[in-house]
Amino acid sequence: MKHLLSLSFWCLLGQALFFTPATFAESPKPSSILYENANLLHTSRGEQTANAYMLVTDGRFTYVGTERPDVSEDTEVVNLAGGYVTPGFIDTHAHISLGAVSFTIEGNNVEMFADNQLEIAKWNAQKMLEFGITSIRNPGGDTRANLAYKNAQKSGTVIGPRAFVAGSIINTIPFTGLAVGVDNAVSIREAVGYQAEQGVDFIKLYTGLDAEQISLAAAEAKRWELPVIGHLESVSWQVGAERGVNHLVHAMPVSPDLLPAETREEYLAQLRPGNFNWFEWYAAADFESAEVESMIAALVEHNTSVDPTLIVFYNAFYGNQPGVTEHPELMHAHPELVENWRTFFHFNIGWEASDFDKAQQVWPNVQAFVKRLHDEGVLLTVGTDLGNPWVIPGVSYFQEMELLADSGISAFEVLKLATSNGAQVLERDHELGHLAEGYIADFVVFSENPAQDISNLHSIQKVIQNGTVNAPAAISP
Known part of the structure; x- marks a missing residue:
């Protein structure tokens, strides 16, 4: 016998496929984060929106635009300091x-x-x-x-x-x-x-x-x-x-x-x-x-x-x-x-x-x-x-x-x-790939504009998936 799939994969399969809903603790209440001072790169239409806001609630965009939305006092506010934002x-x-x-x-x-x-x-x-x-x-x-x-x-x-x-x-x-x-x-x-x-x-x-x-x-x-x-x-x-x-x-x-x-x-x-x-x-x-x-x-x-x-x-x-x-x-x-x-x-x-x-x-x-x-x-x-x-x-x-x-x-x-x-x-154009209301909040923030020069990808600052922030790697230019 040669190279059977590792045992850990079958353990993972069992975890992934055979859990019951009772396995999970009660989900936390939806929280909101308002991102401000963003340069949005709307890649599908080749347009940039300056000084924009993105409101993310429970992992999805609930507002994207240039007018500051009304938010509750407990909404976290993150200043992107003019960073350039693409979809994930x-x-x-x-x-x-x-x-x-x-x-x-x-x-x-x-x-x-x-x-x-x-x-x-x-x-x-x-x-x-x-x-x-x-x-x-x-x-x-x-x-x-x-x-x-x-x-x-x-x-x-x-x-x-x-x-x-x-x-x-x-x-x-x-x-x-x-x-x-x-x-x-x-x-x-x-x-x-x-x-x-x-x-x-x-x-x-x-x-x-x-x-x-x-x-x-x-x-x-x-x-x-x-x-x-x-x-x-x-x-x-x-x-x-x-x-x-x-x-x-x-x-x-x-x-x-x-x-x-x-x-x-x-x-x-x-x-x-x-x-x-x-x-x-x-x-x-x-x-x-x-x-x-x-x-x-x-x-x-x-x-x-x-x-x-x-x-x-x-x-x-x-x-x-x-x-x-x-x-x-x-x-x-x-x-x-x-x-x-x-x-x-x-x-x-x-x-x-x-x-x-x-x-x-x-x-x-x-x-x-x-x-x-x-x-x-x-x-x-x-x-x-x-x-x-x-x-x-x-x-x-x-x-x-x-x-x-x-x-x-x-x-x-x-x-x-x-x-x-x-x-x-992926046949997911209705929920992925865009910075727009209702879409899953996957986006990437750069300090320099990758739409002007693709090498600016190396200025990556933040990665957000489902509204959750992930630390980017130390990336060489």
């Missing part, structure tokens, strides 16, 4: 409980394992919250582990971002602790149905599925009224959008079908196993081609979102640079994960110096493609792929926003991707 951040790609990856070999069989640990989930949760991340989408992993964190956070057992989760990733090859293997219509329906009955928020489909399997899984997810996340490679993004995938992840639309016919055959002839296709596809792609134009049009038509996760690919493309593997903020990543990345699990297995050179040469093409998606009206969000090599909780979220800004997206628009766009993808 949403990381739409965070495998929060993912631990070390390993494998076993028995004869000709190689079996992969992903550990899931409560300790790692709690570590990541606290770090992310310190950097202003108040909500996450966990796009796949062990079903019970992902739901355990979600329910524990909701009940207050764990302090961290609220979570909206997918269960085990559905693929043709099993990966213990991460993905379930399917091989026919019955197993696909069973995999979707089991996760739906357990209470997941999304269904995640992976690269091994063909177009027909994607159609079947998406139809079954729709029957359960669950949105579908797709990590697609051989099947094109256009086909995925047309077959029912609601959300695409990773700025790697590396299907050969999206290459011009005249270069496709040559690309396929030199295709190597491994992650070389990440940069080789970009070297072969023509972003003015009819294939790419049609794909982008399909994403817009079907309102299919894209979560680029630029940081995880930057870390791969520049994985021979000490700025990645010796990043000064690696102390924010769990030590067990860092050790796993150094000794086994990384995305550059088999890469030589020439491969890194080629990858780094096409990196501007990756960023230009993401900017193109944004300009064409594709809904983009901010996600990090937390749990994967060299992704640091919290730190890499700021890196992701900086990479998006480096791609040519304005700072105010990047903040929109991190807040209201994320809320749309």
Whole structure:
């Protein structure tokens, strides 16, 4: 037996799922806090409101505006001293409980394992919250582990971002602790149905599925009224959008079908196993081609979102640079994960110096493609792929926003991707992602304006989740 889920996770699951209301003490009476002298950044519409007030009662905004509201004598008043306020951040790609990856070999069989640990989930949760991340989408992993964190956070057992989760990733090859293997219509329906009955928020489909399997899984997810996340490679993004995938992840639309016919055959002839296709596809792609134009049009038509996760690919493309593997903020990543990345699990297995050179040469093409998606009206969000090599909780979220800004997206628009766009993808736009009356009081305060310069994220002062103040991390510029 190899890498069973830690016992503490099952203890947490019991706490999170099987308590009774009598377990809790009587809730305190609702209290109010009035925040004054705030510069509000309304990210959804790109507007700033100076000298504003926010009244928070029982975890929600009950007033947001420029006139001082009438409040009772026992209302706490907090002067934000002209600080800049954004809605709480949403990381739409965070495998929060993912631990070390390993494998076993028995004869000709190689079996992969992903550990899931409560300790790692709690570590990541606290770090992310310190950097202003108040909500996450966990796009796949062990079903019970992902739901355990979600329910524990909701009940207050764990302090961290609220979570909206997918269960085990559905693929043709099993990966213990991460993905379930399917091989026919019955197993696909069973995999979707089991996760739906357990209470997941999304269904995640992976690269091994063909177009027909994607159609079947998406139809079954729709029957359960669950949105579908797709990590697609051989099947094109256009086909995925047309077959029912609601959300695409990773700025790697590396299907050969999206290459011009005249270069496709040559690309396929030199295709190597491994992650070389990440940069080789970009070297072969023509972003003015009819294939790419049609794909982008399909994403817009079907309102299919894209979560680029630029940081995880930057870390791969520049994985021979000490700025990645010796990043000064690696102390924010769990030590067990860092050790796993150094000794086994990384995305550059088999890469030589020439491969890194080629990858780094096409990196501007990756960023230009993401900017193109944004300009064409594709809904983009901010996600990090937390749990994967060299992704640091919290730190890499700021890196992701900086990479998006480096791609040519304005700072105010990047903040929109991190807040209201994320809320749309979570289907919580009615209660998250905005500074407005009735919304959950998640917000972040900065001493400098991040809508003018994205590097001002590092001036973070306060993080408020559900009206509760959390201390930010000591963040290096």
